[in-house]
Amino acid sequence: MNNYIPKDSKFDPDIDGHFGKFGGRFVPETLMPILLELEQQYKKYRFDKKFWSEVNDLLKNYVGRPTALYEAKNISEQIGAKIYLKREDLNHTGAHKVNNVIAQGLLAKKLGKTKVIAETGAGQHGVATATIASLLGLQCTIFMGAKDVKRQELNLFRMKLLGATVVSVESGSQTLKDAMNDAIRFWVTNATDTFYIIGTVAGPHPYPMMVRDFQAIIGWETRQQILEKENSLPDIVIACIGGGSNAIGIFSHFLEDKDVKCIGIEAGGLGIDTDKHGCSLEKGSPGVLHGQLSYILQDEDGQISEAHSISAGLDYPGIGPEHSFHKDNGTIDYDNITDDEAIDAFVWLSQQEGIIPAFETAHAIAYLKKAKDSLKGKTVVVNLSGRGDKDMIQAKEILEDIII
Numbered sequence: 001m002n003n004y005i006p007k008d009s010k011f012d013p014d015i016d017g018h019f020g021k022f023g024g025r026f027v028p029e030t031l032m033p034i035l036l037e038l039e040q041q042y043k044k045y046r047f048d049k050k051f052w053s054e055v056n057d058l059l060k061n062y063v064g065r066p067t068a069l070y071e072a073k074n075i076s077e078q079i080g081a082k083i084y085l086k087r088e089d090l091n092h093t094g095a096h097k098v099n100n101v102i103a104q105g106l107l108a109k110k111l112g113k114t115k116v117i118a119e120t121g122a123g124q125h126g127v128a129t130a131t132i133a134s135l136l137g138l139q140c141t142i143f144m145g146a147k148d149v150k151r152q153e154l155n156l157f158r159m160k161l162l163g164a165t166v167v168s169v170e171s172g173s174q175t176l177k178d179a180m181n182d183a184i185r186f187w188v189t190n191a192t193d194t195f196y197i198i199g200t201v202a203g204p205h206p207y208p209m210m211v212r213d214f215q216a217i218i219g220w221e222t223r224q225q226i227l228e229k230e231n232s233l234p235d236i237v238i239a240c241i242g243g244g245s246n247a248i249g250i251f252s253h254f255l256e257d258k259d260v261k262c263i264g265i266e267a268g269g270l271g272i273d274t275d276k277h278g279c280s281l282e283k284g285s286p287g288v289l290h291g292q293l294s295y296i297l298q299d300e301d302g303q304i305s306e307a308h309s310i311s312a313g314l315d316y317p318g319i320g321p322e323h324s325f326h327k328d329n330g331t332i333d334y335d336n337i338t339d340d341e342a343i344d345a346f347v348w349l350s351q352q353e354g355i356i357p358a359f360e361t362a363h364a365i366a367y368l369k370k371a372k373d374s375l376k377g378k379t380v381v382v383n384l385s386g387r388g389d390k391d392m393i394q395a396k397e398i399l400e401d402i403i404i
């Protein structure tokens with residue numbers, strides 16, 4: 001494959017980072033010059049061949065790209081559709097997150113920064129950032145909610161093993177949204193030598209656009225691979241959604257094709273009629289979180305509600321602003337999958353194809369069963385965003401009495 005390089009898109013945000021009415025830059029005044037400088041610099045590197053040849057070199061030789069597009073014959077037969085899996089689980093560190101982190105890490109070096117910071121919930125983005133910081137010789141600090149520090153002992157250890165410092169965030173609900181608030185706060189006073197690596201297509205402009213560009217390699221490869229195998233585009237592309245980066249990454253190369261339907265799957269948690277789910281689009285309303293206007297889960301007073309999902313990577317109470325735009329615009333369809341349906345699909349894919357998916361990814365897989373009747377005879381691509389190794393302890397607890 002040639003070197004990947006982003007493309008101009010009809011869905012690029014306007015000059016202030018708006019996707020329709022969403023996105024933008026809702027930040028304290030002190031952060032504005034920092035964001036404007038980043039935007040300026042990113043403009044310079046966005047289509048720069050030399051920068052992208054460095055990114056591509058690491059993606060190929062360090063991460064193992066391109067990832068396979070695998071025809072999953074066993075589940076295809078059961079669903080009555082032709083199902084392909086885009087194997088982001090085969091990436092170094094086990095998920096799509098590394099695509100974005102490598103590009104942001106190299107950008108940090110271009111800008112002369114010696115330190116990087118990142119927020120993390122379950123620890124996956126923290127681990128990816130610590131990995132790349134160690135590779136590129138950058139000093140790394142990860143902000144993690146105190147509750148998550150306790151819940152995610154293994155990833156905490158991984159980050160430390162990779163040489164990162166982990167700051168336990170004691171404020172608010174002591175989870176991801178508080179970790180991100182503290183990371184932003186720290187950045188304001190340390191931006192001279194520090195680059196903030198955001199883990200998904202959220203945050204103030206230019207992050208949603210930049211992270212999309214960095215994840216769009218997934219869709220760029222998939223498009224070439226499916227054309228080679230099928231000689232036509234897929235009917236449907238499916239991906240799970242936390243902040244929305246793996247989804248927009250694969251969708252972005254199909255959004256301008258009227259005959260391809262893109263479907264994003266949110267975390268239905270215990271059910272969308274309970275208050276324990278992560279469906280920002282389905283059950284949220286427009287509001288400001290982490291410097292952007294987007295659909296968020298909030299109460300009548302505008303207090304951010306806590307999201308719930310069995311998969312830590314999907315329990316973000318917001319969503320990237322571009323998804324909010326596509327929901328209102330009708331370019332992308334959205335649906336949701338409950339914890340129970342996800343666990344069922346987690347076992348199903350493991351036993352049918354010998355592929356253990358991440359809990360997050362299991363939501364996208366579960367949609368195949370949920371929507372089986374509408375998929376008959378179609379060609380479907382599912383973005384397999386990550387592998388399930390990180391979920392083994394939790395899976396064992398849940399399935400102990402069932403799998404014996």
Ligand SMILES: *Cc1c(COP(=O)(O)O)cnc(C)c1O
Pocket residue numbers: 095096097124199200201240241242243244245246247313314358360361385386387
């Ligand atoms: C973090 C994560 C997600 C959710 O993040 P997005 O930005 O929505 O892609 C999904 N799958 C896996 C495996 C993850 O680690």
